[in-house]
Amino acid sequence: MKPVLELEHINKAFGGVIAASDVTFSVMPGEIHGLIGPNGAGKTTMMNIISGIYKADSGKIFLSGKSIAEMPAHRRSVMGIGRTFQSPRLLKGANIRDNLLVGTDVAQDMGYAKSFFSRRDRAFEKELEEYMEIAGFSIDLEDDISKLTFGQRKILEIIRSLLANPKIMLVDEPAAGLNENEGENAMALLRLVASKGIAVLFIEHAMHLVMNTCHQIEVLNFGKIIASGTPQEVSNNKEVIAAYLGRADDD
Numbered sequence: 001m002k003p004v005l006e007l008e009h010i011n012k013a014f015g016g017v018i019a020a021s022d023v024t025f026s027v028m029p030g031e032i033h034g035l036i037g038p039n040g041a042g043k044t045t046m047m048n049i050i051s052g053i054y055k056a057d058s059g060k061i062f063l064s065g066k067s068i069a070e071m072p073a074h075r076r077s078v079m080g081i082g083r084t085f086q087s088p089r090l091l092k093g094a095n096i097r098d099n100l101l102v103g104t105d106v107a108q109d110m111g112y113a114k115s116f117f118s119r120r121d122r123a124f125e126k127e128l129e130e131y132m133e134i135a136g137f138s139i140d141l142e143d144d145i146s147k148l149t150f151g152q153r154k155i156l157e158i159i160r161s162l163l164a165n166p167k168i169m170l171v172d173e174p175a176a177g178l179n180e181n182e183g184e185n186a187m188a189l190l191r192l193v194a195s196k197g198i199a200v201l202f203i204e205h206a207m208h209l210v211m212n213t214c215h216q217i218e219v220l221n222f223g224k225i226i227a228s229g230t231p232q233e234v235s236n237n238k239e240v241i242a243a244y245l246g247r248a249d250d251d
């Protein structure tokens with residue numbers, strides 16, 4: 001099996017601040033890959049470089065073997081990079097159905113309006129039903145988005161990203177602001193995503209969720225990978241304990 005995402009020797013500085021230093025790692029299809037490290041370690045910067053919001057100063061990025069380093073963000077999402085954010089980015093004043101359909105056009109590489117109407121079909125609703133069961137709450141598609149709690153909106157954003165049929169999902173702190181139960185549901189959803197062969201790269205500070213969910217982990221500190229491996233490997237690594245895990249859990 002070939003990696004879905006490959007990063008080779010990525011560097012990025014903001015003035016004198018080094019946010020990425022020679023970062024090299026790859027993510028396999030169906031793998032849940034964690035990106036952890038202290039505040040300011042460069043995790044969000046890495047997500048921004050992968051999705052095309054930032055351009056790396058140097059280094060290579062491949063999606064399914066194709067170089068994407070020079071591609072704009074919208075091309076990368078058409079090619080299969082999905083993304084969710086720390087705070088859900090949903091349309092206020094719109095219903096849940098419309099919120100879910102925004103962005104699904106990238107999957108078909110066709111106009112927004114066309115996809116908007118063409119996906120109002122049974123297949124869409126069936127796919128959605130499966131996700132909602134794992135998500136742990138039910139929705140009425142006609143309800144205004146404001147009916148959902150913050151945690152439910154964050155989980156819904158993951159589902160929206162899934163409906164665009166990505167090859168890899170970049171998920172930024174899915175459990176931040178969620179209660180314990182919602183956090184577990186978000187992890188269950190990521191496991192379902194992975195079971196479909198979609199890769200997940202996610203940032204999370206809640207260590208127990210990272211350790212129970214990830215297959216592989218990269219630990220960043222000052223923009224550099226200081227350890228990578230299975231949850232067990234990184235949690236036994238002395239440098240990781242000194243830089244990160246030795247501090248209070250779940251900050």
Ligand SMILES: Nc1ncnc2c1ncn2[C@@H]1O[C@H](COP(=O)(O)OP(=O)(O)OP(=O)(O)O)[C@@H](O)[C@H]1O
Nearest residue numbers: 014017018019037038039040041042043044045046
């Ligand atoms: N647009 C920017 N302009 C200047 N500096 C930036 C910019 N984006 C990030 N940085 C700096 O790069 C470094 C890495 O930041 P980044 O947000 O990637 O860290 P992080 O690991 O995601 O942190 P956190 O866990 O707090 O979200 C920090 O020192 C940050 O201040």
